[in-house]
Amino acid sequence: LLTHFYPKQWYQRRVRGFWFGLMISVFTLSPQMNPNKSNIMHFSHITPISPVSLNYLIENWPIGYSLLDVRGKEEFSLGSIESSFNLPLDIFFESLQFPEGEFSKKFGFDKPPIEDNLIVCCEDGQKGSILCAEKSRECGYKRVHILEGGIKGYVNAGFQLVGKDNSMTIVPPSYPFLSTERLKDMLRDASVKNLIVLDVRRKDELQNFGVLDCAKNIPTEVFSHLFSLGEEEFLSHAGFQKPGKESQIILYCRSNRRAKYVFLLAFEFGYRNIFVFKDGVMGLSQIDQKVIPYESYDVTDPIPAPLPSPPPLS
Numbered sequence: 001l002l003t004h005f006y007p008k009q010w011y012q013r014r015v016r017g018f019w020f021g022l023m024i025s026v027f028t029l030s031p032q033m034n035p036n037k038s039n040i041m042h043f044s045h046i047t048p049i050s051p052v053s054l055n056y057l058i059e060n061w062p063i064g065y066s067l068l069d070v071r072g073k074e075e076f077s078l079g080s081i082e083s084s085f086n087l088p089l090d091i092f093f094e095s096l097q098f099p100e101g102e103f104s105k106k107f108g109f110d111k112p113p114i115e116d117n118l119i120v121c122c123e124d125g126q127k128g129s130i131l132c133a134e135k136s137r138e139c140g141y142k143r144v145h146i147l148e149g150g151i152k153g154y155v156n157a158g159f160q161l162v163g164k165d166n167s168m169t170i171v172p173p174s175y176p177f178l179s180t181e182r183l184k185d186m187l188r189d190a191s192v193k194n195l196i197v198l199d200v201r202r203k204d205e206l207q208n209f210g211v212l213d214c215a216k217n218i219p220t221e222v223f224s225h226l227f228s229l230g231e232e233e234f235l236s237h238a239g240f241q242k243p244g245k246e247s248q249i250i251l252y253c254r255s256n257r258r259a260k261y262v263f264l265l266a267f268e269f270g271y272r273n274i275f276v277f278k279d280g281v282m283g284l285s286q287i288d289q290k291v292i293p294y295e296s297y298d299v300t301d302p303i304p305a306p307l308p309s310p311p312p313l314s
Contacts, residue, residue: 047146048125048146049146049147050264051147051153051156052264053261055159056260057119058083060260062220062260063117064113064116064221065118067084067121068084068112068120068121069081069087070088070089070122071122071128071151072088073086073088076088077163079151079161079162080161080162080163081161087107089128089131089132093138093139096111098111117144117221118136119146120132120133120136120144120145123151123152124151124153125146125147129146143225145224173263173264175260176274177275177277178250178276178277180277180287181313183250187214193248194246194248197252198216198217198249199211199215199253200217200218200220200223200259201220201253202221202299204299209291209292211290212288212291213288216238218238220253220261220262227242227265227269245270245271247271247273249266249274251263251274252284253280254281254294254296255280256279260276263276282309286312286313287313289312292309295307
């Protein structure tokens with residue numbers, strides 16, 4: 001009947017278009033075919049970061065990160081977070097596809113390294129941040145975070161913006177530190193239940209300078225992403241069972257800078273029995289001589305020479 005009123009070629013094109021559109025709809029709407037479409041809160045390894053944890057990152061730089069503010073230029077100029085760079089929402093996706101040299105020339109700052117923890121913020125931490133975080137994943141970034149509450153949440157937490165005086169008195173977090181002697185006692189004490197020792201250094205540090213036999217390794221850079229997973233996925237990625245909330249967790253790194261940052265992250269995931277080993281590898285070498293003290297270095301730096309170890313504890 002349609003061919004009676006319209007040319008045959010028009011009819012054939014419409015029929016083909018209908019079936020093509022139907023197939024695309026089935027693909028994009030089916031959770032099995034496109035799991036990222038089923039629930040935006042799964043984030044596909046996009047995890048939130050609190051204002052407190054972000055402020056620790058800014059002040060102490062325990063890991064490499066890039067902070068992108070996706071608000072408009074005018075909003076950004078009125079007040080921004082220290083160390084953030086402006087990459088507005090309307091040009092965000094196309095900008096991340098520029099080569100490094102072209103990106104730097106156009107925006108005046110270096111393109112975020114693909115291996116960095118990429119943090120995205122907008123005014124309120126909602127639609128703009130989520131959209132740009134998803135676009136970042138499409139561009140190949142694996143460790144993507146959204147600032148909880150956005151700029152408003154950061155200000156409401158009492159932190160100051162660059163270019164705007166909103167300063168408040170900030171009470172620094174109180175870390176439950178463990179001494180070398182106390183750590184050794186806890187490791188020996190059979191009555192201490194559900195004890196988990198987490199080494200939050202990079203894997204190359206463990207390979208080059210040793211690790212406690214009883215420790216599990218979760219590098220600081222991937223802690224949030226792993227602990228946002230369910231138990232089965234966590235086991236698959238980490239190689240051990242996800243700690244329960246009743247666990248007593250001891251965190252250590254080379255000094256204690258990364259361990260303090262992970263303490264904040266773990267607290268946000270609901271863990272309360274968390275301790276930070278304050279003496280780093282110097283203290284660890286007194287407990288286990290397989291652990292060797294060393295100076296701080298980046299993964300791209302030459303491996304530093306070992307430092308002298310203090311005498312072992314009796």
